[in-house]
Amino acid sequence: MADELLEKIPEFRKDTDVKPQDEGFIDWTALTHVPTARNRREFLIIVGVAVVVVTTIEILIRAFQVPNYVLPAPSGIFNALVNNFETLLPHIGVTLQELVGGYLIGATIGILLAGVVTQAPLVEKIITPYIILLVTTPMLALVPLLVLRLGFGLEPRIVAVALAVGPMVMINSATGFRRTDLAKIALARSYGANTLQIFYKIRFPIALPMIIVGLMVGGIFGLLTAVGAEMVGGGVGLGSRLVYYSSLARMEAFFATILIIATIGITMYVIFFLIGKKWASWEA
Amino acid sequence: MAAEAQTTPTTAAASARPSTRLVIDKATKIYQTATGPLLALDSFSAEIGEGEFVCVVGPSGCGKTTLLWALSGLHPLTSGAITLDGTPVKGPRPEIGMVFQEANLLPWRNLMKNILFPFEIKRLDAAPYRTRIQHLLETVGLAGFENKFPRELSGGMQQRASLVRCLSFDPSVMLMDEPFGALDAFTRDEMNLLLLKLWSEQRKTIVFVTHSIVEALFMADRILVMTPRPGRLAREVVVNLPRPRTLEMQSSPYFVETAREIKELIHASVKK
Incomplete structure (x- = not known):
């Protein structure tokens, strides 16, 4: 490792800059790059949709009287x-x-x-x-x-x-x-x-x-x-x-x-x- | 010494060169590659004096960078020798500062931490250098950007930061490897003027590698013209332009004529 620099021909261009040269065969980087709410408005919309989804499930389960053992409310x-x-x-x-x-x-x-x-x-x-x-x-x-x-x-x-x-x-x-x-x-x-x-x-x-x-x-x-x-x-x-x-x-x-x-x-x-x-x- | 300078086309009494600092004696470098040995540098000899601004110019792949890396002690020579102030260069030396192609800043550090990087490696207390660094930052126009990360800076700003990083610990020799090659023409002119200003202020001994003849003529006291691979010294050109240099000089007959001569020299050696 110490000597890897010694005999390499020093030709450096942009492509050797710190970049994933090969990500290996398992690339999970997508997990760390999720989009997050940018402002209060976006945040409220995201939370609002979640509330609506849960409420709708609750209402549907009650309305159709889905049995507990299939899906509880x-x-x-x-x-x-x-x-x-x-x-x-x-x-x-x-x-x-x-x-x-x-x-x-x-x-x-x-x-x-x-x-x-x-x-x-x-x-x-x-x-x-x-x-x-x-x-x-x-x-x-x-x-x-x-x-x-x-x-x-x-x-x-x-x-x-x-x-x-x-x-x-x-x-x-x-x-x-x-x-x-x-x-x-x-x-x-x-x-x-x-x-x-x-x-x-x-x-x-x-x-x-x-x-x-x-x-x-x-x-x-x-x-x-x-x-x-x-x-x-x-x-x-x-x-x-x-x-x-x-x-x-x-x-x-x-x-x-x-x-x-x-x-x-x-x-x-x-x-x-x-x-x-x-x-x-x-x-x- | 004066006898050597006779080879230049623009002989001009090479004004009694100041004390020699770097001596390159028949420097030869052979790389072992997958396709066999590659002669990158072929018995290259030159001397560089105290406070001199020397440009090394030549086509891509002619061994300019190899020469610079040998000077810095990063790469050992296959044969030949390099001495700095009389002692052979066998590894990195504290009196040398390097500026690389691209700015080569560390993207995970902010500007100030990048500038202090040499001190961390050298385990050197940066406190006595604080005013120096502050002055350098002001000179290059980066004061107030200390907490910015490299990706938040333009290419020109990044390269100015790398100049500050190089000068921060006050090395007496600067080795520069096509530092402004990736910048646009206007930013490049700006950087050239800035470097000349820093040089006139601090009088470092500079070896500046470039493939731009104009850049070399504009800045250097002396130009070492290299042949294409294997890199040999084709000629040494003493630049007879007064200082401080101005951009207008680039259109003077002398400048244009000398640039043409160097270009022809390189082209002639390409054909061989």
Whole structure:
């Protein structure tokens, strides 16, 4: 890595500027580039439409007397959420524990692996097929095996979440670290920068937008895996509640649980969206 | 030294050159490419004196940038030697500041943080340089833009910012690699005048690479004309124009005639 500058013919034009030279085969950047309300008027219109949609559903369900087990009314779901919140609270805690635990392990390993592996092209080529295998295989499929090995506690689920998050973070971060810009490295080098300085002053900032995308997508996959593992493993967690309520045909409570899961997902999304806005907005 | 200057068509007693700073001795660079070795620079020799403004002019791909990168210590030579103030250049030197093609600002940093970037890398306290930087910003007309990000600045403003970044830590040698090549003609004239103003104020030793003969003639004390690849020194031209230079000089008979001579020289070597 330190010597990559040394023997390259210095021909720099616009096309070598910091741009995604290849985005890899999984491009999730669209997620960080959603349009947001520009002013109060737009905001009111967006909220207004949402209110109308929910109200219309409520009215239609009541008017046609749709049975509860087919689709509960929004008001019923809201009531169920309020009434069952206390019972659901420990399950929320369990799901969050699995999610945060698995996420921290997976994301840390993913970023570190991406940073190291992209320095050695051959190592990257060797390792990539396995990463693709991990990205494309649903980690849920491994849960029964993990339960067999690790028991019925939270451990198998944390491992499953980490296995889902890690490769996703890694593959996106690697795309970021692969975006080199020789002119900017040459700039730092001309001031006498060492390899470490070039890494954290040039390479890391260039990679950051893609790392944030990876962290966001990883979070979404992590939540999916956590809930899925709970549905398979049973016992505690929001996923297990979904199975429980649907088996009793308590559809209002079932949808209330989904609402909680959705809120966790949206919260993660918003956090990374804001992080991206703050730290990666230069890449517009 | 005076004997060397005899080769120029416009000989004019190369006014006793001040003390030599950079010596380029038979600089040769071969790149290993996928299609085999590529001779980019072929025993190029020259000397550059203290406070001199030297332009290197030649067609694209003639090894101008290679020469500049060798001078800066970014690239090692295949053979030959470069010395700065008597010591061989083996890597980046603190007395050298570089200005790159395009402005090469870091898009994730605002203007001020871009200007302070050299200090961060060099682990140098910027406090004693604050008034210097402020003065530079005012000179180039960027005072008040410290918090803007590069994408909020025009191409000319970005390149002015990169001049400030280069001069911020007060290097004594400036190596400039076609810095204004991407700008439109008017902005380019403006930047040339600005650079001459900064140079007359600060008397840096400047090696300025360009493919524009007009730009080279307008600014340089001396022009090193290069042949197409492999880059060799075709001729050295001493520019006999008074200072301060003005845009009107570009239409003087001397200017037009010398520009034509250099152009023919390059064309002649292309045919060979």
